Amino acid sequence: xxxxxxxxxxxxxxxxxxxxxxxxxxxxxxxxxxxxxxxxxxxxxxxxxxxxxxxxxxxxxxxxxxxxxxxxxxxxxxxxxxxxxxxxxxxxxxxxxxxxxxxxxxxxxxxxxxxxxxxxxxxxxxxxxxxxxxxxxxxxxxxxxxxxxxxxxxxxxxxxxxxxxxxxxxxxxxxxxxxxxxxxxxxxxxxxxxxxxxxxxxxxxxxxxxxxxxxxxxxxxxxxxxxxxxxxxxx
Numbered sequence: 001x002x003x004x005x006x007x008x009x010x011x012x013x014x015x016x017x018x019x020x021x022x023x024x025x026x027x028x029x030x031x032x033x034x035x036x037x038x039x040x041x042x043x044x045x046x047x048x049x050x051x052x053x054x055x056x057x058x059x060x061x062x063x064x065x066x067x068x069x070x071x072x073x074x075x076x077x078x079x080x081x082x083x084x085x086x087x088x089x090x091x092x093x094x095x096x097x098x099x100x101x102x103x104x105x106x107x108x109x110x111x112x113x114x115x116x117x118x119x120x121x122x123x124x125x126x127x128x129x130x131x132x133x134x135x136x137x138x139x140x141x142x143x144x145x146x147x148x149x150x151x152x153x154x155x156x157x158x159x160x161x162x163x164x165x166x167x168x169x170x171x172x173x174x175x176x177x178x179x180x181x182x183x184x185x186x187x188x189x190x191x192x193x194x195x196x197x198x199x200x201x202x203x204x205x206x207x208x209x210x211x212x213x214x215x216x217x218x219x220x221x222x223x224x225x226x227x228x229x230x231x232x233x234x235x
Contacts, residue, residue, distance in 0.1 A: 006053050010042050019045045023056040024158050025226050025234065072118050073230060076106065076126075078177040080184045081133050087122075099125060119232045123156060126233055130154035130174030138170055138188050145211055147192040156233075161187045161222060164194040178228045186218040 008021075008029040019041060020032040031042040046053060076085045085106050092098070092109035099108050099121040106125065108118055135152045142149040150168035157163075157173045164170050170191045176184045189212050197204035208215045226234065 005043070005046050005050055006057055008042065008046055008053075010039055012037075021045060021049055021053060023053070023060055025060065028060070029053050029057060071232070072108075072112075072115050072122075073232060076122075076230075078129065078133075079228065080177045080179055080181050082181075097121065101125065122232055126174050126177065127154060127156060130172065130177060134172045134174070134176060134184075134188075137184070138172060138192075141185070141188050142192055145189070145192060147195050149192060149195070161225075162191045164191045166198070168195060175229045175233050178230070178233065179225050180228075182214075183218055183221060183225060186212055186215060187222070190215075190219075 006029050008031050010031050010033060012035055013032050014035050016032050016034040018034065019037065022030045022032060024030050029046070031045055033039065033042060072089075073087055075087055077083075078085070083104070085101070085104050087106045087108070089108045089112040094111055097108065097111040097114060097117050099106060099118070101107075106122070108121070112118060131154045134154050138149065138152045141147075148168055149170050151170070153169060153171045154174050155171060156175065157171070160173060161176055162170065162172045170188070172188070172191075176187060190208060193204060193207045193211065196207050205215075212218065
């Protein structure tokens with residue numbers, strides 16, 4: 001048994017039927033407990049699977065998907081849309097904290113020493129930026145490729161770049177904004193092609209290849225793409 005256990009987070013789930021250990025990009029080791037289970041069992045579960053957890057975390061860090069505690073950035077670089085936004089802090093009401101964007105500059109005012117709240121505001125801004133840029137991008141590609149989409153949603157998923165529901169709605173991760181444009185385009189094409197095939201059958205990949213011949217290289221590159229995402233966005 002390992003004397004020093006890796007740090008872990010606890011998450012309660014109404015769907016879980018047993019204790020589960022997950023290694024999540026950005027968040028690290030998470031112990032999922034069924035509702036009502038004593039939290040002390042989380043440590044026991046980590047002890048029992050310590051070797052697996054340590055190896056999984058080591059692999060995650062090697063792929064650039066395990067982040068340290070987030071800090072407030074000096075600038076935000078959105079490679080997907082070729083935008084660079086300086087971040088500045090200015091004095092203001094110490095009882096409040098606001099974030100505003102003006103002329104491409106992100107400005108915090110007020111209680112700027114509260115880094116955790118600053119990061120929360122920055123994530124909210126990133127979600128809005130995702131809706132501004134990714135939603136029309138997806139709709140334009142759907143029209144160009146003549147692939148149906150009923151709705152486009154943007155979230156901050158922990159492990160997925162995108163998904164498509166059975167009703168035709170595409171969900172995209174706002175952190176795609178940190179990736180190269182070609183990778184974002186491929187993710188959107190990947191999800192749109194599920195309108196033709198709901199699985200990853202050979203027929204599905206033929207549809208993808210017809211629209212993006214370089215899909216194999218781009219698909220492989222996504223495995224390392226979390227390294228482009230800053231800690232404050234992925235945490």
